[in-house]
Amino acid sequence: MKVYLIYLLSFFMIAEANFRHNDINSFLDELGEAQDKEKFFKEYVKSVRLNDQKVNSVISLYSNQEILEEYYAGVEKEFHGVPILLKDNIDSIGIANTAGSLAFKNNLPKNDAPLVSKLRESGFIILGKANLSEWANFRGNPSTSGWTSINGQTNNPFNLKYNPCGSSSGSAAAIAQGLVPVSIGTETNGSITCPASVNGVVGIKPTVGLVSRTGVIPISETQDTAGPMAKNVMDAAKVLKAIAGEDPLDSYTAKIPQDYDYKKLTDLDANYLKGKRVGVLNSSESSEIEKGLIDKVKKVLEAKDAVIVDVEFNISSDYKAAKEFYVLLYEFNVGMKNYLKGRGLPYKTLEDIVEFNKANADTVLKHFGQEIFLESLKATDTEKYLKEREDIGRLAKAQIDSVLEANNLDVIIGLTRNPGWLTDLENGDSRGDDGISWANGGLSAVAGYPHITIPLDFVNDLPVGVSFLGTAWDEANLINAAYSFEQENKFFPIPK
Template structure:
């Protein structure tokens, strides 16, 4: 009898494994079958670049552990997909979506992957992504890579899955794994999660190791879980979190680490003051209607809402400062990463990658340019006074004068707003044309925790609710996300429609 895994939570799958009604091997094969049916055939989501050849053997080993009574925790025998800018042992390369890295077979686990394995999880495969994590061009189409093609949104196949963790978003929504791992510099966990009807959690920068992950920015990069429920995301984060001697930003991680799935309660929001980012809700009336319904759920959950009308005041130069930081750190950090790759990778610097792209323009530059790569290559370096000033300015504006000030001034514990507008139609010719609300910038730059939780649908397309907290308030943000999730119960499974249903009304519970 076929194993049914669609929409199954990690606790449900763990209970099935514990009861012996399925084995980890059967669970892995069932997810592989879904990848074949939905990603390779059927709607052809293009969300999975590769399945790990050793996944079945790894599942058998976890089954043998279980028979001996050695169960490592709630992720034991559970299949997880990781974004293809994260290294994992085995013969599968880590490509960041570029054919320049097809020989990047490091056969080493990134520390975050090692932590997942130590928790008993099975690394099922690698997900597609926006090439180079969407930092090659400002004319790019999110979700496209020369290795994996264009990711499709499982709620409407002509719609975008957002970047850069687009494959992790689409695969998670389609139940191609129990959960997925994405990475974010600014919005690349939260946007694809919300656009694909998932919970996405961007941790405090430094809670999860970035070692052996193809980088953009050491001051903003982080990996984070993407899942179909807050509980699932919390279970995965518990495994991911921890310090790494090679990543100085993680020095506090062990002291801050906890069981993020503990203490989750539907009553958590009672009496909690929450700041509503009213000036960050966008202009889409249907999104605003969904958000209004979400605010009613917060009130029903016992929260006290505080209107914030001018959250952007004094932050006008934040984007400019962030952009300078990203361009300088991209060159420095990518050069350092490429220097660590195997000898088979002939492209050892950003300059080499730019030359490779030009020489292989029919493949790499078929749809958009590499203007951001060119700009990054022109930067002076990490000792440039302009960079040092921009880094300090961006951190100050996003943190002390941004999130921290807003929460202190209005005496609130969290800030909330719509995570996204409805997914836009993918257009490889013209690039991304999405517009609307986004809450990612301040927490991304400050390095603070940010969760998105499904709050409703517009024309059948998911809309997420963002909850932002202060530094190292990861567990509190997760608890708030869980309480909202329990009040709203908003998520519905994808239907793989060919296009959005313009007549669909916002879904109400």
């Protein structure tokens, strides 16, 4: 009996190890060794369903047949057969794009979003859709990150009672579990970087315009972007390279510099930080936990022979501050009207969705309301909007650029976000338990600048990340800095 129990335990340990796909290469190796590809993908999809039951990071998956057909269609492409999950606010033919809302359960796109087309062209298999915060956490208060009326609550893989942060919660939690090696999230303000940090994975929020937003359910024209998540920097960089580029339907992509070198996104150097001037965001008001983490950051930088300069931002960003929030409210109303055109849905405007939510309040509004939707309907002052947009964008860009220039810095580094907090569906996000709370990246979001986060360490058995910030179109520099740091820190947390 004892021998049988040991054997049984060993079997489950092996099964768990096999279902974890922590990077692109390991998945490709396992796929390459499989004699029967149809059986391999069937068992793989089954393992995703089974192993996600407690975390609940996935909303929907394509059928086994559709996945197999896409595999055979991608022969000789660079990432042939690598599965990837999309946040469920990105159009992909043949599967509903819901924004996590019951209102959009029948939103079946006629076309792939351009970023999805690029993924398919590179050989990635679109496995399905990841859960999120309903309407990307832009519906009402007090909202709970990772909850949707269509799929319920996504949990933090490191402690199921804790929150995965939002709104790309499922995209990050799926990576943390090893369900897929790579995924796509979207961010308006912290929605890639926060869940990446809280779930212990890499997240890249690129410069707004580097990746097309066409076919992505919008919040903000000036701040929205899609970006990759992965277990390591190299894999995230590979996905970013695959999805970056111009799109005639998204005018922001026309701002990509003519000499932008996409190849440099994956040309990474483990010794890149040597001699680089690095501004470390530090504050005299930091908690002891923050100071300890900053000390670790500095030790890693010292080991890489970087030049450390202590810096601070003079201003901060709170997306619900009056000016910033008005810009988002205005752009959301306009953006939704444009997205709904020609969709074949029973909604033409945001007001129609508000009415649906009212009619289905018992299920849709049972935990929090739609106050943000109602405020967005009132945000119609174009003159005020244009002034606020100019003011906040200029200030955010100037703050980042001035710190870089005044200190002759190559990169700015700071702590991404405090560890996850207890999920509370009735009272919403606390954004930090026991008074442990910090955040960087709001200025990068408002400025439309890149922000990369990678895992740094554990705090109370929950992962926290470190951020790499810079100016517009500086992805290759920031990715290299993050990669160099990662190779020294060697922190790749896996949930127990």
